[in-house]
Amino acid sequence: xxxxxxxxxxxxxxxxxxxxxVRELNVYCxxxxxxxxxxxxxxxxxVILSGSPYSVRQDDAPQVDFRALQARFPVLGxxxxxxxxxxxxxxxxxxxxxxxxxxxxLHFVDHGNPLLADIPIDSQVxxxxxxxxxxxxxxxxxxxxxDKVKVAAYHIKGSQTYGIQFHPEVTHSTDGTTLLKNxxxxxxxxxxxxxADAFVETTVAALKEKLGNDHVIMALSGGVDSTVxxxxxxxxxxxxxxxxxxxxxxxxxxxxxxxxxxxxxxGLNIKGVNAKExxxxxxxxxxxxxxxxxxxxxxxxxxxxxxxHAVQAELPEGVEVKWLGQGTIYPDVIESISVKGPSxxxxxxxxxxxxxxxxxxxxxxxxxxxxxxxxxxxxxxxxVAPNILGRHPFPGxxxxxxxxxxxxxxxxxxxxxxxxxxxxxxxxxxxxxxxWQAGAIFLPVQSVGVMGDERTYEHxxxxxxxxxxxxxxxxxxxxxxxxxxxxxxxxxxHVKGINRVVYDISSKPPATIEWE
Numbered sequence: 145x146x147x148x149x150x151x152x153x154x155x156x157x158x159x160x161x162x163x164x165x166v167r168e169l170n171v172y173c174x175x176x177x178x179x180x181x182x183x184x185x186x187x188x189x190x191v192i193l194s195g196s197p198y199s200v201r202q203d204d205a206p207q208v209d210f211r212a213l214q215a216r217f218p219v220l221g222x223x224x225x226x227x228x229x230x231x232x233x234x235x236x237x238x239x240x241x242x243x244x245x246x247x248x249x250l251h252f253v254d255h256g257n258p259l260l261a262d263i264p265i266d267s268q269v270x271x272x273x274x275x276x277x278x279x280x281x282x283x284x285x286x287x288x289x290x291d292k293v294k295v296a297a298y299h300i301k302g303s304q305t306y307g308i309q310f311h312p313e314v315t316h317s318t319d320g321t322t323l324l325k326n327x328x329x330x331x332x333x334x335x336x337x338x339x340a341d342a343f344v345e346t347t348v349a350a351l352k353e354k355l356g357n358d359h360v361i362m363a364l365s366g367g368v369d370s371t372v373x374x375x376x377x378x379x380x381x382x383x384x385x386x387x388x389x390x391x392x393x394x395x396x397x398x399x400x401x402x403x404x405x406x407x408x409x410x411g412l413n414i415k416g417v418n419a420k421e422x423x424x425x426x427x428x429x430x431x432x433x434x435x436x437x438x439x440x441x442x443x444x445x446x447x448x449x450x451x452x453h454a455v456q457a458e459l460p461e462g463v464e465v466k467w468l469g470q471g472t473i474y475p476d477v478i479e480s481i482s483v484k485g486p487s488x489x490x491x492x493x494x495x496x497x498x499x500x501x502x503x504x505x506x507x508x509x510x511x512x513x514x515x516x517x518x519x520x521x522x523x524x525x526x527x528v529a530p531n532i533l534g535r536h537p538f539p540g541x542x543x544x545x546x547x548x549x550x551x552x553x554x555x556x557x558x559x560x561x562x563x564x565x566x567x568x569x570x571x572x573x574x575x576x577x578x579x580w581q582a583g584a585i586f587l588p589v590q591s592v593g594v595m596g597d598e599r600t601y602e603h604x605x606x607x608x609x610x611x612x613x614x615x616x617x618x619x620x621x622x623x624x625x626x627x628x629x630x631x632x633x634x635x636x637x638h639v640k641g642i643n644r645v646v647y648d649i650s651s652k653p654p655a656t657i658e659w660e
Contacts, residue, residue, distance in 0.1 A: 145187045146346070147334050149173040152181070154196030154206045154224050158272075160478060161313040162192060162222065164515055165321060170336035171328050174513070175478055178208045190218040190332030193225025195311065199275050200227045200237050210305075218304035218331045220259075223273050226307025230298070236279040245272050247316055250296060254287040257299055259306050261326050263288075267319045269296070269310035277309065304331055340518070340525040344376070347510055351380035355467065359459065360508060361386045361452050362469030363444075364414065365540070366395075366403035369471035369511060371532050372523040374412055376510040377469050379526070383413050385469065388451045390444060393420025393553070394542030396567070397560040406529060415455070419447045427544070427551040433660035436551065440541045468505040472512045473519055536581045545660040549588040554641070559586045561639040562605045569631045570609070579621050580612040584635075585648070585659050593643030602643040605635065610657055618652040 149166050153159045153175050166173040176182045178193075191213050198205045210229055213219055221229045231237045250267045253260050269290070277295040280286070288297035288308070297308040306327070312320030328334050360377055364370045364387045377385045387407065391400040400416065407414045426443050430436050456465055511519055523533045539545055543563075547555050563584040570576040585606040592601055607628070612618035632645040648655075 145185075146172040146338050146342075147189050148187050149190050149192060149328055149332065149334065150182060150184065150188055151175045151192045151194060152178045152208060152225075153194050154178050154198065154228075156195035156197070156222075156224070158311055158313055159194045160475065160515075162194060162324075163474075164517075165313045165324050166192075166328055167338070167515070167518065168321070169325055169328055169334075170338050171334045172338040172513075178206045181208075184213075184216065188217060189334050190220070190328065192327075193219065193221040193228065195223035195225065195272070198224065199239075200224065200231050201239070201275065214300075214303060214305045218327065219306070220327050221305075221307040222313075223309060223311060226298070226309055227273075227275055227277055229300075229305065229307050230277045230280055230284070230295075233284070233300070234281040235277060235284065237275050238278045240274055240276045246270070248290040248293065248296075248310070250288050251291050252286075252289040254285075254299075257287045258330055259299065259323065259326050260287055260297065261330070262322050263319045263326075268317065269312070269320070270314045270316035271310050273309060277307075306331075340521040343514075343518075343522055344379075344525050347376055348379045351377060351508070351510060355381050355384075355508065357381075357384065358467055359384045359386065359463065359465045360467040360469045361388065361455055361465045361505070363387075363448055364389045364403075364407065364412075365471075365538075366399060366532075366535070367471070367538060368516070368523065368533055368535060369473055369519055371407075371471075372519050372526065372528060373469060373471040373510050374407075375410060375523070375526045375528055377508070378410075378412055385413060386455045386465065387412050387414040388417060388448060388455070389414055390417045390447050390451070391420055392423040392440060392444065392447075392542060393556060394423070394440070394544045394551075396538070396543075397564040406532060410528070415451065417447055417451050419443075422447070424551065424553055429550060431550045433545060436544050436660075437541050440544055466506060467508045470507055470509045472509040474511075474513055474515050477512050534577055536576075536579065536583075538583075539658055543586075545658050546583055547586040548659060555586055558603060558639060558641045559584055559605065562586075562635045562642060562645075565634050565638065566607055566631055569627065569634070573624075573627050575609075575621075575623060575627065578611070579609045580618060581657055582607075582609040582621075584608070591644045603641050604644045604646065605642055606646045606648050606659075607631065608648045608657070608659075610652065612652075612657075618657055620649045620651055623647070 151162055151173055159175055163173050163175050227237045248269055248271050253263050253265055280295055280298055283301050284298045285301055286295055287299050290296050293309060299306050311317060312323045362374055364374055374387055404416045423443055426439050430439055520533050543556060543559050544551055547559055566584050570582055585608055587604040587606055589604050590601050591604050609621040609623055610618035611621050628647055635642055635645050
């Protein structure tokens, strides 16, 4: 087991970002709710207490026994965490009388303290709090201040406990990575050895031990997460992994054939299921977005269950599929555990009557400790093709939520053709890899146009391209006008049924990335 840092989450919007920054130091870390503590075994080298939307002065403020933690580990309190430690050690936390939000600069830095080694005077930090530490106990020492915040950082003398009232994990804190390195590497003594290659080696070994000669069935989507998870499982159990790729008729143009071919080149044991006509029949007359999602989800379960039975039927007598492989990644796990009411079990599948057979299997999730960027690095270490690793996120319901209104095979054809021209041009122009996600949207309107000497009354498509780090927020990408003009002309000239192309310049929030 790798050395690790434990991050106790008090509900801050920045908690996942702390974890990402620690992992960028090649040190493994885990996030746990403050009220659902993990086992603090010998692999734990330090603890970070996160920020919080709560005030430590509230009666229902989150509580944790930090003294028990600081007796065993180095502890770093960030924002709320720092205020909590100070208040419960006899200090005073009051409501700020001045605005303590945004950029600030450290006017005093104790360079003799190991937490602040190599942090320069005037280093920019990011403040985001409504309370401030107004008084500290005698055993505390101030190790950093701004012009407005005297206790910007403190150290409890004779201990390895520290508190900071700014956020080192955000990019606005220009030396935040250095501070975290000082804590994680120098103070906690972690070895920066948690790399993609090390993850592959230890995960494959663990999967071999866990699965033995058992058989695993898994649905693949062509996306990054399921692909990398499948390759890890394949390295562990080979042909005992049975992959299923369902074509629901809502994929991009030629995607079904291309994905199947790429998987077979990887040596994966995969079976394709062409179910597009059955999906189209079930979607006929359905136009409400959530209803479309439900129909597709239910139909997918039916198709996958049928395919799973076919796999089982081909196995020798007495050999059963026992596991369901999934491409769950760490943000899915974190978001499944609420700080308000955490649950220790994520995506459990029990033997409940009425469920499809595949949902009665035990679950194996090789990527459930990784963030998306880490999944890509692991995929690269595994030799997964760059065109798969660099693939834009694509929604599970596919083009169903990019066709506003009812789904018909003709609308799917039109959108596939337009989308194919759009994505091809992004690739050829070098813009594809600069965009987080892009796609064409089929709008439920028709507009007047002129083609040759004839008036037309045809469909409209919108182009969407956004930049993002994690999909939680996104901004529209400023594609060059000449590129947009080229794409528009090509779509209108080559896709029968479209006579107008528009570009979506909405950001998230207030808009969403997808239109439905």
